[in-house]
Amino acid sequence: MSEVKKIAVIAGDGIGPEVVAEAEKVLKATEEVFGYAFKTEHALFGGIAIDERGTPLPEDTLEICRSADAVLLGAVGGPKWDNNSKELRPETGLLGIRKALGLFSNLRPAVVFDCLKDASTLKPEVLEGTDLMVVRELTGGIYFGDKLRRQGEHGEEAVDTCVYNVMEVERIVRQAFEIAGKRRNKLASVDKANVLETSRLWREVVNKIAPEYPEVEVEHVLVDNCAMQLLRRPASFDVIVTENMFGDILSDEAAMLTGSIGMLASASMGDGNYGLYEPVHGSAPDIAGQGIANPIATILSLALMYRLTFGYEDAAAAIEAAVAEVLDAGHRTSDIAVDKSKAISTSEMGDLIVAAIRKA
Numbered sequence: 001m002s003e004v005k006k007i008a009v010i011a012g013d014g015i016g017p018e019v020v021a022e023a024e025k026v027l028k029a030t031e032e033v034f035g036y037a038f039k040t041e042h043a044l045f046g047g048i049a050i051d052e053r054g055t056p057l058p059e060d061t062l063e064i065c066r067s068a069d070a071v072l073l074g075a076v077g078g079p080k081w082d083n084n085s086k087e088l089r090p091e092t093g094l095l096g097i098r099k100a101l102g103l104f105s106n107l108r109p110a111v112v113f114d115c116l117k118d119a120s121t122l123k124p125e126v127l128e129g130t131d132l133m134v135v136r137e138l139t140g141g142i143y144f145g146d147k148l149r150r151q152g153e154h155g156e157e158a159v160d161t162c163v164y165n166v167m168e169v170e171r172i173v174r175q176a177f178e179i180a181g182k183r184r185n186k187l188a189s190v191d192k193a194n195v196l197e198t199s200r201l202w203r204e205v206v207n208k209i210a211p212e213y214p215e216v217e218v219e220h221v222l223v224d225n226c227a228m229q230l231l232r233r234p235a236s237f238d239v240i241v242t243e244n245m246f247g248d249i250l251s252d253e254a255a256m257l258t259g260s261i262g263m264l265a266s267a268s269m270g271d272g273n274y275g276l277y278e279p280v281h282g283s284a285p286d287i288a289g290q291g292i293a294n295p296i297a298t299i300l301s302l303a304l305m306y307r308l309t310f311g312y313e314d315a316a317a318a319i320e321a322a323v324a325e326v327l328d329a330g331h332r333t334s335d336i337a338v339d340k341s342k343a344i345s346t347s348e349m350g351d352l353i354v355a356a357i358r359k360a
């Protein structure tokens, strides 16, 4: 039996608790199969924390996360809190936890499973071989710059400020080069350097660091062009590194290459092995409570946790293989089902993945 590791579990809102429950089943199965020992501690966060504690990110939730080795998060947000003031929004809690835990690097792999090519809105031949990683800067840029409302010449105005310093760009770009070096040695740096000063700084930093990684081929792509190229030639991308907001948008776009945003996992990391793992999708209020959400993004996020925080490659690979096996066998939640009448539920998908892990 290995040393007990601690995982903070945050279910959140909407489909968050539904998909996290399935990931916890997988956690339990992998503990038993591989002999790992985890202590999980649940914490309140997001809209439910606003309702129960008057703040989206209670101090004790942050403490539970800080004292853990990793965090598993579902999703937060929903219409109930959409008209709240900024401080009382679930999304403010999400930005707060990322900042407080120093998670500046958000890794969002988008891999097209062969058997799911028919689930995407794109032609199968365009998707062939698509396996990319969006490396999104997560604690800077327009998300965190000063915001204000004021009276201007034409009445009320709103201001969002986008700021990046060299240190913030260097650390994420370095991580992206390192990741590209372990993959196919291709890095696309995405910016809007034809317009934005922050993007010109970003590009200067990439060009300054590039000679340290001569084996990595660097391509600068303007973000509007990148949005288009992702649909035109997705398989040509390996690692995409970009700032916070561009990464948010491009990763949702990349999700559709895989068939559904319900397939896209993510890891939010700092300098070390500590990480927060969550699906790329949100709380999906339109399907919450129906038991039909796809839990695979959250389950694959758990696999990323095993790999990146704990170095348990056997369990990570077993989860990924189990997901592939279940999909190959034709099982689909409704978001990836071509014939929706045959779609299975969230918990059926979780159970099938657990069964595949146990029998492997």
Ligand SMILES: NC(=O)c1ccc[n+]([C@@H]2O[C@H](COP(=O)([O-])OP(=O)(O)OC[C@H]3O[C@@H](n4cnc5c(N)ncnc54)[C@H](O)[C@@H]3O)[C@@H](O)[C@H]2O)c1
Binding pocket: 015, 019, 074, 075, 076, 077, 078, 079, 091, 094, 260, 261, 262, 263, 278, 279, 280, 281, 282, 283, 284, 285, 286, 287, 292, 293, 294, 295, 297, 335
């Ligand atoms: N990390 C997070 O917690 C996070 C991420 C994105 C959005 N949000 C929040 O979630 C709320 C809803 O946002 P949205 O509707 O723009 O995005 P969303 O990702 O929640 O949903 C977009 C669409 O994708 C579908 N979808 C998402 N996840 C799915 C899954 N696992 N299985 C099947 N279908 C799935 C939804 O049903 C919806 O039609 C908002 O409050 C937003 O702020 C939170």
Ligand SMILES: CC(C)[C@H](C(=O)O)[C@@H](O)C(=O)O
Binding pocket: 077, 091, 094, 095, 248, 280, 282
């Ligand atoms: C909910 C929102 C604040 C968040 C973001 O924009 O970072 C989400 O869209 C994501 O992709 O994690």
Ligand SMILES: [Mg+2]
Binding pocket: 248, 249, 252, 280
């Ligand atoms: Mg997003």
